[in-house]
Amino acid sequence: GQNIDQPTEMTATEGAIVQINCTYQTSGFNGLFWYQQHAGEAPTFLSYNVLDGLEEKGRFSSFLSRSKGYSYLLLKELQMKDSASYLCAVMDSNYQLIWGAGTKLIIKP
């Protein structure tokens, strides 16, 4: 079966760095996506990785290792507004997105 695993909840301190991991087992691979979702709101696109390596976008970076079925989202200089759930999703061979359950990130002052 297809499976996306990510931690349920993480806590970090304002100004610090946090890494949210995602491991996956899917039927084929056509890219990995990270979305941010604030409570009660819609998910919004953060990043897309299809090749191995690190993609940097401001304070956020996303890493992919296809051979290990592994990705992480790195958030630097954490701000209170970064408190949200972070969703990992993999596009399978049928171009369907398979979603993880999300990681709730709590930022403390």
Add this chain to the structure above:
Amino acid sequence: DAEITQSPRHKITETGRQVTLACHQTWNHNNMFWYRQDLGHGLRLIHYSYGVQDTNKGEVSDGYSVSRSNTEDLPLTLESAASSQTSVYFCASSESVEVADAFFGQGTRLTVV
């Protein structure tokens, strides 16, 4: 500005009633999707469409139907609402199959009592 809107934002209905959730996008996207989101689960795909008159079943399609008569709209119908269908429903659209940085609507919170 282009957008994707869902209505209603909140709905309470009774078991057995037919309910339709609306989704309207002005991105002119071919691809539209309906998901449900429940605590402890990832977004689960209900139905999707790759263009007018095209509809496909997703992972959790039982008890739901969609129709695509134009590019802008993909209404989701619950034929006979059940308590297990209490959830938050998200509609999304994307430009092409390969481009999955989808835009999501604000969601509809449906409660079936």
